Amino acid sequence: MLELIVSDMDGTLLDRNVHVHPQNAKMLMKTYNMGIPFIVSTGRNFTEAKALLDEAGIRCPIIGLNGAILFGRNGEVEYEVALPDETAKNIIKKGTAEGYYLEAMTSKNVYSSSKKERILGMTELIHRQNPDLSREECQQRATQSHEVNAIEYRDDLLDLIDKDHQNILKITVLHVDGQKVLNPLAEELKNEFKNIYTTSSFENNLEISRQGATKGDAIKKYCDDHGYNLENILTVGDNFNDVTMLEMAGYSYAMGNAEPGVKDVAKYETDTNYNAGVAKAIADALKRTQTI
Missing domain, CATH: 3.40.50.1000 (HAD superfamily/HAD-like)
Structure with missing residues (x-):
């Protein structure tokens, strides 16, 4: 049954x-x-x-x-x-310093460090699902999508912890070169932070959460x-x-x-x-x- x-x-x-x-x-x-x-x-x-x-x-x-x-x-x-506050802060600092596009998720919402990068990411996702569409059509769909317009954009994701006192549940790192860049980053993060779990939901992202999540x-x-x-x-x-x-x-x-x-x-x-x-x-x- x-x-x-x-x-x-x-x-x-x-x-x-x-x-x-x-x-x-x-x-x-x-x-x-x-x-x-x-x-x-x-x-x-x-x-x-x-x-x-x-x-x-x-x-x-x-x-x-x-x-x-x-x-x-x-x-x-x-x-x-949730990720421990210090772990989340250090990952955000490291990602920002090394020029990665970052997103942070809490129980309230998804927070992005760049609307432009969010649109580019959604454009790539839509294009992978619809290779027959032009890049311009995919970008138009992405710009109008709920995934772009329903989230919040922050200049500094650290404010979520330091000012809003929210728990960070997941951090996503995105890079145009995909897993050839993100796989070494995942190994580096796992060596530095023993209490994290890393995975990927598509080629160009790395998702970081706490062990057991x-x-x-x-x-x-x-x-x-x-x-x-x-x-x-x-x-x-x-x-x-x-x-x-x-x-x-x-x-x-x-x-x-x-x-x-x-x-x-x-x-x-x-x-x-x-x-x-x-x-x-x-x-x-x-x-x-x-x-x-």
């Missing part, structure tokens, strides 16, 4: 236009009516995720920021795992708290920040568009996010568990 469905968003639940694929929404309504609950597990924060879920008529708990925070169905924070940790805690058996849950994702939740689930699916290393971890493979891979993974798991 399938007890719980958990899905990543970008590259998974969302289609090439960064909306929930209609077939995915239809399947989730079907399983909801069957009594099988659904959770989103994403690198996004609550406001970023909720806008897209609302658009599709989906209301569910949200594991955000790669597992650093859990929001209930009504947006209340049920728990969070992974999607896998969050899902295990959620299942323990609600009495779900990990062997009877479905998880589906496409990138390396999904690996910890794919490793623990009885029914784990890598998207057809997933990174090769992610496919190696998952038990099964489904279709791409363009072709409603989440809906197809759920249909397959329902058959395997004889739920239908």
Whole structure:
């Protein structure tokens, strides 16, 4: 019996236009009516995720920021795992001094050090999903997107800690040269700060959170708290920040568009996010568990 469905968003639940694929929404309504609950597990924060879920008529708990925070169905924070203040400050100082573009996430919002860089990052993401579109079309979509206009821009991200007294849950470092630059930076940070966890959700970013703030940790805690058996849950994702939740689930699916290393971890493979891979993974798991 399938007890719980958990899905990543970008590259998974969302289609090439960064909306929930209609077939995915239809399947989730079907399983909801069957009594099988659904959770989103994403690198996004609550406001970023909720806008897209609302658009599709989906209301569910949200594991955000790669597992650093859990929001209930009504947006209340049920728990969070924050970076120590000094660790967060030192990472921000280092990234700023070395010229990286940085974003910091708290329970309240996403904060960016540069709107221009945020637009460039979103343009690249949209272009990867829609290679047939021109750069100009992708940039126009990015400029008008919720992901650009719903976040806050700060000249100094340290003010979040020193002046606003907010807990930093995740820091994202972005670089145009991708993992050939970011992988060495990740190793350098892990050697310097023993209490951090690093991962990536696409080629050009590095995501830094506290140890224990992974999607896998969050899902295990959620299942323990609600009495779900990990062997009877479905998880589906496409990138390396999904690996910890794919490793623990009885029914784990890598998207057809997933990174090769992610496919190696998952038990099964489904279709791409363009072709409603989440809906197809759920249909397959329902058959395997004889739920239908």
